[in-house]
């Protein structure tokens with residue numbers, strides 16, 4: 097397979113189950129969060145992952161980032177199987193797959209000024225000299241459209257939108273190949289959501305990144321995605337080019353999300 101079309105990340109029949117005590121103290125129940133998912137993240141493309149709360153989006157994303165081992169199935173990074181990751185492999189993939197979480201207020205250390213927050217991943221991974229790291233920090237803050245003066249601010253001194261820009265800059269610090277953005281605009285004021293979406297899509301194009309964009313809101317996902325995977329009950333019920341999913345949805349659940357049909361829950365739930 098040519099490197100152009102080889103997926104950056106591929107999941108094959110990934111399943112994730114959790115033991116949950118909510119079913120009773122004596123006998124834990126199994127929660128089947130992801131029930132057999134196949135998914136490809138292609139170079140330079142944005143894969144949108146959409147579905148209602150609890151459908152398994154975040155768990156799928158965590159498997160992609162190596163934050164959650166699958167119960168069964170396989171995970172590939174650029175064709176190499178990385179399902180069972182050694183510490184070295186985790187560190188290597190941690191450098192090239194970065195995550196942006198929903199709430200920048202909790203993702204950033206409240207006591208670290210922005211400069212330190214951006215420097216931190218480079219120090220942890222021992223990247224560059226001190227001078228190179230300082231130059232990269234200046235570059236990063238510009239990339240996300242913040243003035244250099246923001247480098248001396250604490251997260252609490254910034255607005256929600258500015259904090260998310262810092263979280264994005266931090267995610268870019270190690271020059272990743274993939275950004276996994278898990279509901280990156282849900283905690284923000286409506287007025288700044290479009291700015292953050294535009295920033296992510298601009299950065300994706302400018303830096304040639306692949307992106308996995310997760311949201312419960314199909315209208316947000318449609319704005320940024322090249323392909324869309326619709327999840328329901330731990331399964332992908334429909335996937336394809338964004339235009340096709342939006343203009344010609346096949347699955348009743350997708351139509352529900354698009355507001356074209358009454359609520360229909362997948363039988364797996």
Ligand SMILES: Nc1ncnc2c1ncn2[C@@H]1O[C@H](COP(=O)(O)OP(=O)(O)OP(=O)(O)O)[C@@H](O)[C@H]1O
Pocket residue numbers: 114115116127128129147148149150151152153154155156312
């Ligand atoms: N660590 C865990 N232990 C037990 N159950 C879990 C765990 N993580 C997730 N789950 C359960 O797995 C299912 C899928 O959760 P997941 O967070 O992946 O869904 P989601 O679509 O991202 O929803 P949300 O947007 O609300 O986070 C849910 O029923 C959730 O309660």
